Structure formats: structure tokens, C-alpha cells
Amino acid sequence: MSTALKKQAYPILILLLAMWLVRIVDAVIPIDFNQFGLLPRTLRGLVGIGLMPFLHASFGHLIANTIPLAILLGLTIASRHRAWPIIVAIVIGNGVLLWLLGRSANHIGASGLVFGLIAYLITVGVREKHPISITIALLVGILFGGALLTGILPRWSSVISWDGHLFGALSGLIVGITTSRSR
Structure with a gap:
């Protein structure tokens, strides 16, 4: 693994560790961190745009997000020159759309980012038609396409x-459309 790739991979570990640390602290301390989730169309819910990916209802919920997130983040940083601005844009875009248009509920978890990365990687593969992008899009479609459609x-x-x-x-x-070139 190249030094540049390793530098981009460290934040994945930090992100996943932060998610786990929040869940562990939430399980040990009698404070419900999930109250900081995204509540659509409320002032308090705005903080959830950034915090939602770090909040999970249970360890099962966290595991269900950690595994696909690690895979998809790894594919994203391995295939994109500036992956982290893309990842942040997906988190913010998801949060803003959910805050504006989502049903009235407390939304928590990193699955919005998971679904965003699935759609992003498939979109880029279809648009760029580069062998690596196409291969990643096919792999993501095979691994996560069913979850995308049903989720x-x-x-x-x-x-x-x-x-x-x-x-x-x-x-x-x-x-994906705004950051890739159609061939």
C-alpha cells in the first residue's frame, strides 16, 4: 500500500473507532446520545446532520453499519484522488435532504453514508467507463445492490x-454526477 493511500486510510480507522467509542460510552453512561440524532425540520435536529453517522441504537446496529462502511470507504479512498471531500459531501447532502424532507422521527446511524457510497461508486463507474471504476461499480452492485434496492x-x-x-x-x-466525467 502506498504512503498516500495509507494516509487516507487512517481516517477510516479513526471514523470507525469514533463510532464505536460513542456507542460504548452511550452503553456505559446513562446519557442517551441518540437524542442528538437528526430530527427533521427542527432547530435541535440540525446538529444531527453531522452527528447522525456516529449514533447507533445498539451494537448490532453499529456492526451492521461498520462492515459495509469499512468496505465502501476503502474502495472510495483507493479509487478517488480526493475521497474525503466526496465523503463529507455525501454526509452533508444526506443530512440536509433528510432534515428538509424526512419523516418526523429521530434518525441515527451511518447507513445514509453507506447508501450514499453505494450510489456514488456505481454512478462513477457508469459515468467514467474506466476499467477500475467499472470493476468497483460491478463489485459494489453485486455486494450491495440488493440492499440498495430494498433499503x-x-x-x-x-x-x-x-x-x-x-x-x-x-x-x-x-x-457522483457532479464529481465525475461522463465518457
Whole structure:
């Protein structure tokens, strides 16, 4: 692994460790950190735009986000020259869309970023038609395409933030279109 790639990989470990540290502290200290989640169209909910990816309802929820997030972040930093501004744009785009248009619920978790990275990597592969981008898009489609299609479907009685998934995917699509060249 090149030195430049290692430099970009360290923030992945820091991000994942921060998510785990927040969950561990939340489990040990009787403070519900999830109260800082994203609440659409509320002033208090604005802080959730940045905090939502770090907040998880349980260790199972965190594990379900950690594994795909590690894979997708790794693919993103390995294939994009300036990956972190792209990742931040997806987080902010997802949060803003969810805050503006999401259903009235407390949205927590990193799955919006997961869905955003899935859509981003597929979009870039389709648009650029570069062998590496196409290979990554195919790999992501095979690994996560089913989750993408089923995860954005409305589930009105579910505690799962399907709208967070949808707006994450939409953010990834938009960032993919605006940061890649169509060939």
C-alpha cells in the first residue's frame, strides 16, 4: 500500500473507532446520545446532520453499519484522488435532504453514508467507463445492490430510516454526477 493511500486510510480507522467509542460510552453512561440524532425540520435536529453517522441504537446496529462502511470507504479512498471531500459531501447532502424532507422521527446511524457510497461508486463507474471504476461499480452492485434496492423502499411502521437510506443514495448519485466525467 502506498504512503498516500495509507494516509487516507487512517481516517477510516479513526471514523470507525469514533463510532464505536460513542456507542460504548452511550452503553456505559446513562446519557442517551441518540437524542442528538437528526430530527427533521427542527432547530435541535440540525446538529444531527453531522452527528447522525456516529449514533447507533445498539451494537448490532453499529456492526451492521461498520462492515459495509469499512468496505465502501476503502474502495472510495483507493479509487478517488480526493475521497474525503466526496465523503463529507455525501454526509452533508444526506443530512440536509433528510432534515428538509424526512419523516418526523429521530434518525441515527451511518447507513445514509453507506447508501450514499453505494450510489456514488456505481454512478462513477457508469459515468467514467474506466476499467477500475467499472470493476468497483460491478463489485459494489453485486455486494450491495440488493440492499440498495430494498433499503430505500418506504416502511411506514419500521424504525429503520428508509428515508435516510433514500436521501443517502440520492446524495451519492448527485455527488457522483457532479464529481465525475461522463465518457
